[in-house]
Amino acid sequence: DAKTTQPNSMESNEEEPVHLPCNHSTISGTDYIHWYRQLPSQGPEYVIHGLTSNVNNRMASLAIAEDRKSSTLILHRATLRDAAVYYCILRALYNFNKFYFGSGTKLNVKP
Amino acid sequence: DAGVTQSPTHLIKTRGQQVTLRCSPKSGHDTVSWYQQALGQGPQFIFQYYEEEERQRGNFPDRFSGHQFPNYSSELNVNALLLGDSALYLCASSTMTGNSNQPQHFGDGTRLSIL
Numbered sequence: 001d002a003k004t005t006q007p008n009s010m011e012s013n014e015e016e017p018v019h020l021p022c023n024h025s026t027i028s029g030t031d032y033i034h035w036y037r038q039l040p041s042q043g044p045e046y047v048i049h050g051l052t053s054n055v056n057n058r059m060a061s062l063a064i065a066e067d068r069k070s071s072t073l074i075l076h077r078a079t080l081r082d083a084a085v086y087y088c089i090l091r092a093l094y095n096f097n098k099f100y101f102g103s104g105t106k107l108n109v110k111p
Numbered sequence: 112d113a114g115v116t117q118s119p120t121h122l123i124k125t126r127g128q129q130v131t132l133r134c135s136p137k138s139g140h141d142t143v144s145w146y147q148q149a150l151g152q153g154p155q156f157i158f159q160y161y162e163e164e165e166r167q168r169g170n171f172p173d174r175f176s177g178h179q180f181p182n183y184s185s186e187l188n189v190n191a192l193l194l195g196d197s198a199l200y201l202c203a204s205s206t207m208t209g210n211s212n213q214p215q216h217f218g219d220g221t222r223l224s225i226l
Contacts, residue, residue, distance in 0.1 A: 034214070043115070043201050043217030044154065087153060098144070098167050099203075099215065101153030 022088030115218035136204030
């Protein structure tokens with residue numbers, strides 16, 4: 001399974017943008033980049049995914065480097081409810097839903 | 112529309128015992144995956160069920176087994192419990208397609224404590 005590397009923790013102020021980085025230098029051409037987050041005492045929650053182009057949805061934006069060896073999850077205005085562990089996951093095409101989770105980045109949002 | 116539901120939410124067992132955890136997938140989903148999450152770590156893939164068969168398996172011993180029923184619900188069984196089996200057990204559901212775009216939906220897990 002292709003691996004991802006994320007910082008252990010990050011801190012942000014409320015209502016400011018947050019950029020969560022992820023390195024995936026061994027990504028293959030058919031790997032999708034998925035982001036999930038896990039709030040305290042809950043299961044992981046889908047945030048966003050992409051293949052090559054940048055993606056936007058109501059929760060966040062995903063910026064993917066041109067060589068696809070890194071990506072950045074962008075929360076445009078962090079709220080206290082965004083405090084969670086964020087996981088960057090590479091998902092191989094036709095891998096039948098087997099996810100490899102790393103240790104993730106714990107995001108702390110200060111009021 | 113109910114999401115993924117797991118039962119029980121908490122469970123306490125002693126070493127050597129056996130445990131069964133249950134999962135009902137999100138409506139419309141036919142594939143169930145199980146994960147083990149130790150404290151402070153990311154979830155680790157145990158196995159996946161589709162069409163009542165185990166399709167993929169992670170690096171877990173045979174003490175971990177499962178089952179999927181015709182209504183797509185699933186059970187995770189762990190025999191001969193060890194202290195190291197203490198963890199949050201997560202169930203995730205999705206549809207079986209060849210498209211990796213389909214997100215998985217996770218339940219809130221069963222917290223298993225081994226004494």
